[in-house]
Amino acid sequence: MCGIAGFVDMERRVAEGRRQLELMIHTLSHRGPDGYGFHLDDCVGLAHARLSIIDLSTGDQPIRNENGDCLVVFNGEIFNYIELRASLEVAGHRFYTRSDTEVIVHLYEEYGDNFVAHLNGQFAIALWDSTRRRLVLARDRVGIRPLFYMERGTRLWFASEVKALLAADRRAARLAPEGIAQTFCFWSAIDPQTAFQDIKSLPPGHVLTVEASGTRHTRQYWDWQFPEVGSFPAAQSIDETAMQLRGLLRDAVRLQLRADVPVGAYLSGGLDSAIIASLGIQPNGPRLRTFSVSFSDAEFDESPYQQQMADFLGTDHSTVRCRPSDIGACFPQLVYHAEAPLLRTAAAPLMLLSRAVREHGIKVVLTGEGADEVFGGYDIFKEAKIRRFWARQPASRWRPSLLGRLYGYLDNSPVDNAGMTRAFFERGLSNANGATFAHEPRWTTSASSLRFLSTGMRASLGPWTPIAWYAHQLPVTVAHISPMARDQYVEAHTLLAGYLLSSQGDRVAMANSVEGRYPFLDHRVIEFGNALPDRYKLRGLKEKYILRRAMAGMLPDNILNRIKQPYRAPDNESFFQAGQPLEYVADLMSGDRIRAAGYFDAGAVGRLLDKCRAGRVRGFANNQAFVGILSTMLLDELFVRGNTVLRSGHERPDALTHSLSTDSLVSD
Amino acid sequence: MDERRKIKSFILQNFLFTDDDAAVSDSDSLIARGVIDSTGILELILFLEESIGIKVQEDEMVPSNFDSIDSIVSFVARRAGS
Numbered sequence: 001m002c003g004i005a006g007f008v009d010m011e012r013r014v015a016e017g018r019r020q021l022e023l024m025i026h027t028l029s030h031r032g033p034d035g036y037g038f039h040l041d042d043c044v045g046l047a048h049a050r051l052s053i054i055d056l057s058t059g060d061q062p063i064r065n066e067n068g069d070c071l072v073v074f075n076g077e078i079f080n081y082i083e084l085r086a087s088l089e090v091a092g093h094r095f096y097t098r099s100d101t102e103v104i105v106h107l108y109e110e111y112g113d114n115f116v117a118h119l120n121g122q123f124a125i126a127l128w129d130s131t132r133r134r135l136v137l138a139r140d141r142v143g144i145r146p147l148f149y150m151e152r153g154t155r156l157w158f159a160s161e162v163k164a165l166l167a168a169d170r171r172a173a174r175l176a177p178e179g180i181a182q183t184f185c186f187w188s189a190i191d192p193q194t195a196f197q198d199i200k201s202l203p204p205g206h207v208l209t210v211e212a213s214g215t216r217h218t219r220q221y222w223d224w225q226f227p228e229v230g231s232f233p234a235a236q237s238i239d240e241t242a243m244q245l246r247g248l249l250r251d252a253v254r255l256q257l258r259a260d261v262p263v264g265a266y267l268s269g270g271l272d273s274a275i276i277a278s279l280g281i282q283p284n285g286p287r288l289r290t291f292s293v294s295f296s297d298a299e300f301d302e303s304p305y306q307q308q309m310a311d312f313l314g315t316d317h318s319t320v321r322c323r324p325s326d327i328g329a330c331f332p333q334l335v336y337h338a339e340a341p342l343l344r345t346a347a348a349p350l351m352l353l354s355r356a357v358r359e360h361g362i363k364v365v366l367t368g369e370g371a372d373e374v375f376g377g378y379d380i381f382k383e384a385k386i387r388r389f390w391a392r393q394p395a396s397r398w399r400p401s402l403l404g405r406l407y408g409y410l411d412n413s414p415v416d417n418a419g420m421t422r423a424f425f426e427r428g429l430s431n432a433n434g435a436t437f438a439h440e441p442r443w444t445t446s447a448s449s450l451r452f453l454s455t456g457m458r459a460s461l462g463p464w465t466p467i468a469w470y471a472h473q474l475p476v477t478v479a480h481i482s483p484m485a486r487d488q489y490v491e492a493h494t495l496l497a498g499y500l501l502s503s504q505g506d507r508v509a510m511a512n513s514v515e516g517r518y519p520f521l522d523h524r525v526i527e528f529g530n531a532l533p534d535r536y537k538l539r540g541l542k543e544k545y546i547l548r549r550a551m552a553g554m555l556p557d558n559i560l561n562r563i564k565q566p567y568r569a570p571d572n573e574s575f576f577q578a579g580q581p582l583e584y585v586a587d588l589m590s591g592d593r594i595r596a597a598g599y600f601d602a603g604a605v606g607r608l609l610d611k612c613r614a615g616r617v618r619g620f621a622n623n624q625a626f627v628g629i630l631s632t633m634l635l636d637e638l639f640v641r642g643n644t645v646l647r648s649g650h651e652r653p654d655a656l657t658h659s660l661s662t663d664s665l666v667s668d
Numbered sequence: 669m670d671e672r673r674k675i676k677s678f679i680l681q682n683f684l685f686t687d688d689d690a691a692v693s694d695s696d697s698l699i700a701r702g703v704i705d706s707t708g709i710l711e712l713i714l715f716l717e718e719s720i721g722i723k724v725q726e727d728e729m730v731p732s733n734f735d736s737i738d739s740i741v742s743f744v745a746r747r748a749g750s
Contacts, residue, residue, distance in 0.1 A: 419729065419730040419731050422731070423735070427699075445702075451684065601685075604686060607686075611682065616711065619710075621707070
């Protein structure tokens, strides 16, 4: 794992190129604390910050091919590098390291830009071909590793994080109204949009090339694909399918255990992480190291299930107990790493968790992320299934009552009252074939935060209707796949890539130099899941049916049959103590600061703050508005205004997490 | 302050975070316009019980009683008269 940065300019030599590379890569030291590497010539600069995981002794980057005309810097892992290397050696390629990185340059020699199709892994790659004088940037299929870029005239800069691009050009430190508004609806900006005006994110599954002529071209090499309705192959028996899936998951985990350092695992208490951890136990291997977050508030806490799984698997388990005050204290540091507005605080406990992982000497953890997207685990899929069923008989009283079976885990459930449930979920019912049908209730709730935008922000957005806008971004092919596949497609391209894998994934792990690995997001597993009929995934209202079937007999029954509980954390209450906002919150949310920054309406924010202070905020809409506004103000403070006090969390990762006392770190 | 004024002012401040009377009209559907969501209903009922002094019964928790300022006002009036 690592950080990369660099630039290319085919026309003009970059003045003080080496200095610029150093400024950029030093901002990414948290991603790669084990050393830096550089390459600089007339038109290109490459920099690398290294976190040593494979080939600790000779894996320094940039890595080159036999005659040195092809160079690569790379963040991530190529899990099938052993198999790739064997076949490349047969084809005559010679290797000088044992690293996974080296297969990239040789694959490029063999296959050109299509080298990415051979990789099984999670990666952001910058490859320089000095013979043809061209730069190739590539990002993994689902967006596990980030890659940003910035263009000015003939020059293009790229980096693993926005902060490295801002180090190259401070003028880019301006927030984008579109990026903020998209985040307030969809929980993240939609690639290539970011929260910053001049900075783009290379979308997952894409390759960007810069040719010697200066021409730039972006190409998609992979996407989530689902069979067209009616084209499913004759389904195998469910038992055969389940056994194939078990074998595939075993193989995905086997590949992802490859490392020259110990690999740990997260246990959330749910099914998915339990599956991955159980498959991660190697016969005759060392005791598996596992980690969990627990909460003082019972609504969020899953520690009994976590402990049960740790006992069942016999792992060496540690738990970080997270209090609301811990979240409030580390939130500025979280925003510094996420580089985006956030609508929820749930990423904060995971940043505290990765810190504990690192303190225990572990650099790599397996997680269960991805199973809900691939195998249909989320309530949003069930909710859409019921709403579509209801839409066929809109007058039915019984059909909407099925919604009452969802959301049992919420204290203030949206389905507590049948009449209200009906009124709330009735909106959009007439559009049951629309591409965004499943997501409309969620996005409408989130988008209510847009009413806090200032008149200036509204003016710069113009007449923008978020849901219709997003529907327009989708490829036309989604109209031909099943409704559930469509819901999965949208989920994978919004919440998964934009938020779960970034703000709540890569960024919070790399904040503490920890690499997350995601066996459910091995592209073979995704392609296997996508080819299955919907009923193998959501059987009636039983989610992830095939996955449970695949793991039958390998996990305790109550874990195997457990209903999905989404991972959440306390929101607005994390920022108040005895009715008073934390000091930085009071400052950033004050009328003067809100007016000076210009993003929000100071009167509306003041009323929301009063409502939070009085302890009267419940439900998602107000909580998301509060967290969204606060995180946007922090983004402005940290990156636009360059507040060095709050940023010091970067130099000293402990500075803002002091309230996570050592006694709250319980090991057994 | 009459009850209509009190109710409207609560809706404006608590759900729309504004003092601008034009932000919602008395006949607007609060649910369809997204002013009140499922948890918003709980906040509204709490307000009616605490500030207007009526108790909302389980069988009265139906959208038709709460879907607009007009319908809330007439619900409150019916309860006061009964």
